[in-house]
Amino acid sequence: MTRFCTQCGQAVPDNCSFCTNCGAPLAASQPQYQFNFNPQPAQPQPMGPKPKNYLIWSILATIFCCIPLGVWCIVCSNKVNKEWDRGNYVGAKEASSKAKTWIIVTAILGLIVNVVYVFSSGMLDQL
Numbered sequence: 001m002t003r004f005c006t007q008c009g010q011a012v013p014d015n016c017s018f019c020t021n022c023g024a025p026l027a028a029s030q031p032q033y034q035f036n037f038n039p040q041p042a043q044p045q046p047m048g049p050k051p052k053n054y055l056i057w058s059i060l061a062t063i064f065c066c067i068p069l070g071v072w073c074i075v076c077s078n079k080v081n082k083e084w085d086r087g088n089y090v091g092a093k094e095a096s097s098k099a100k101t102w103i104i105v106t107a108i109l110g111l112i113v114n115v116v117y118v119f120s121s122g123m124l125d126q127l
């Protein structure tokens with residue numbers, strides 16, 4: 001690639017810093033734009049993999065433990081996907097941990113209810 005002097009128009013070899021004809025500096029006359037201009041605003045990047053939505057556990061909790069609490073777990077689980085798709089990665093993580101907490105609560109409550117139920121029906125059999 002041959003450059004041309006902006007002062008006199010002389011063709012100058014690429015490796016020369018100054019015009020061979022008039023001596024004008026060429027580096028300044030040929031500014032190179034090396035800005036990495038990015039017109040797109042920075043998108044929030046996903047922080048790690050998509051958080052678990054525990055949807056299977058929510059459904060199991062609904063079936064085996066407690067329907068109202070289980071439904072609430074499913075709502076939380078669905079929110080994980082919804083927030084993640086919206087780009088709200090923090091919200092997705094929060095919904096994920098919330099779903100997990102409620103599944104545990106539902107499972108423990110369901111277990112207690114079942115134990116009480118089995119225990120009381122056993123008591124009734126004794127009578």
Ligand SMILES: [Zn+2]
Pocket residue numbers: 005006007008009010019020021022023024
């Ligand atoms: Zn020149």
